[in-house]
Amino acid sequence: MNLKKERSTQTALIATATVILLMIVSILISILPEGYLTADVTSNKMYTLSDYTKQVLGDNEEKVELCLVSTGSAPNESIRNLLSKYDKINKNISVRILYTDIDMDEIKEYTESPVSGSVIVRSGKRSVYLPYNSFFGYSRDAEAAAFYIYNVYYTEEYIDCSYTEFKELYGGSLGLYDGYCYENEITQAIRYCTGDSLKTVYLMSAGEGQGFGYGLTDMIRDGMTEIKAFPADAQSIPDDADAVMLTAYADISSRNREMLSDYAKNGGKILLMSSGTSEKPELSALCEEMGIRLTGDTVFEDNENYRFGEYSALVIPDVNDEESGEKLSQAGASVVMLGATSVKISEDLPDGVEVRPILVTSPEAYTKSDISNGFEFNEEQDKRGIHNLAVRAVNSAGGTLTVVSSAVYINDDYDIYSDNGNKIFTVSLLRQLTNGVEAEEIPPVKSADQTVYGNAAFKASFVIMTVVFISLTAYLFLRVKKQLFCGKKLNTSIG
Numbered sequence: 458m459n460l461k462k463e464r465s466t467q468t469a470l471i472a473t474a475t476v477i478l479l480m481i482v483s484i485l486i487s488i489l490p491e492g493y494l495t496a497d498v499t500s501n502k503m504y505t506l507s508d509y510t511k512q513v514l515g516d517n518e519e520k521v522e523l524c525l526v527s528t529g530s531a532p533n534e535s536i537r538n539l540l541s542k543y544d545k546i547n548k549n550i551s552v553r554i555l556y557t558d559i560d561m562d563e564i565k566e567y568t569e570s571p572v573s574g575s576v577i578v579r580s581g582k583r584s585v586y587l588p589y590n591s592f593f594g595y596s597r598d599a600e601a602a603a604f605y606i607y608n609v610y611y612t613e614e615y616i617d618c619s620y621t622e623f624k625e626l627y628g629g630s631l632g633l634y635d636g637y638c639y640e641n642e643i644t645q646a647i648r649y650c651t652g653d654s655l656k657t658v659y660l661m662s663a664g665e666g667q668g669f670g671y672g673l674t675d676m677i678r679d680g681m682t683e684i685k686a687f688p689a690d691a692q693s694i695p696d697d698a699d700a701v702m703l704t705a706y707a708d709i710s711s712r713n714r715e716m717l718s719d720y721a722k723n724g725g726k727i728l729l730m731s732s733g734t735s736e737k738p739e740l741s742a743l744c745e746e747m748g749i750r751l752t753g754d755t756v757f758e759d760n761e762n763y764r765f766g767e768y769s770a771l772v773i774p775d776v777n778d779e780e781s782g783e784k785l786s787q788a789g790a791s792v793v794m795l796g797a798t799s800v801k802i803s804e805d806l807p808d809g810v811e812v813r814p815i816l817v818t819s820p821e822a823y824t825k826s827d828i829s830n831g832f833e834f835n836e837e838q839d840k841r842g843i844h845n846l847a848v849r850a851v852n853s854a855g856g857t858l859t860v861v862s863s864a865v866y867i868n869d870d871y872d873i874y875s876d877n878g879n880k881i882f883t884v885s886l887l888r889q890l891t892n893g894v895e896a897e898e899i900p901p902v903k904s905a906d907q908t909v910y911g912n913a914a915f916k917a918s919f920v921i922m923t924v925v926f927i928s929l930t931a932y933l934f935l936r937v938k939k940q941l942f943c944g945k946k947l948n949t950s951i952g
Contacts, residue, residue, distance in 0.1 A: 641899035664707025721856035747850035754824035790878030809853030816847035
């Protein structure tokens, strides 16, 4: 009997110790960082970091803080879960939640209108604010977008209907959700914030135009290039400028023309995007110094292979630039020019200047100096033939002036139907001017499976507890059964 009692006591002690151990393990699991407790079970591997991201994180020695903005009590779980993966891979990266009701003063350093789900990436060198809408890829109904933009831009009578009515009338949506870009945006921002020897491009503008949206700024930044506003009181182009990017909806001042002229003569690089048919004496003078003449005549295309659908003003030109053409081909995209004007190369070029076309139309294209009477070709007034929409001029000092005859084409709204081709083209031109680096883009994750794996601490604890409990029960059952059998056999032998 004493032997049976001793064995029963041992069994009870083992069971008690096991339960206590199980409780300790469960508590430890519950307090572990979230990144250690999650598993990506989505079919599209939405929360699995790419090898490129792991390389960027592996090379990083800078302290980086990823701040997720939350306008409510519950932060965006999808982004929070992904950020925890970054935190796990690199010890120099930390994740923090900024709540608008508590941390608004801090958030205002980056934006006055925070949106929940936005992310602030910051290091000791620089910072980036990633708005929530930058995390989504879009595929647009190009036909509907082109119809809308074409009418708004080229007629005085704007379409008089609501967005919903427009979709019903023309059967398209101007923004179709196509996937997640979380990882690409966050990884490129970390790379930018921790990088050394960035290129610097100064942005100069003339007139009130559409400007360019976040999309182009984002792509330029991904190429390790910092965009700075041109100082209003500057007397010369800043010494740290690798290039100047000028968007001109109106003429520039004589002072700016003189600064840009001196800059080019001393080997400076300029990317000019000019829109509108109005005369621009100062801008024209700058271009003529480099053998380029702005005509102000609007270009239309009659060749259906060189235009978007039936719209003659939406010109798809040939790209006579090796790097830009290759990038566009890889992306399956095209340049689509809206509101482009003809750019001519001077017959008598200045000494030491070489000019060559970059974007050209088909021989069926024509120009109109006056579009108030319609867009159709007028044999008596209009000029048919091959027209340049972009040219590049280089002088003997290495100074470069690249002229693109549209500024609106790079706007996010007007780049809809080029599949980002206009931005790819512009970034390529800028990279060639600055000798910048090329970013490896992480493709968007398609939204076929939007399952969020969430916080797995409780789930992990429950699964482990269940497995251990079943194992313990089985062990105790077999143990007790064995003891009872041995005890019965012992009593029989004694009797």
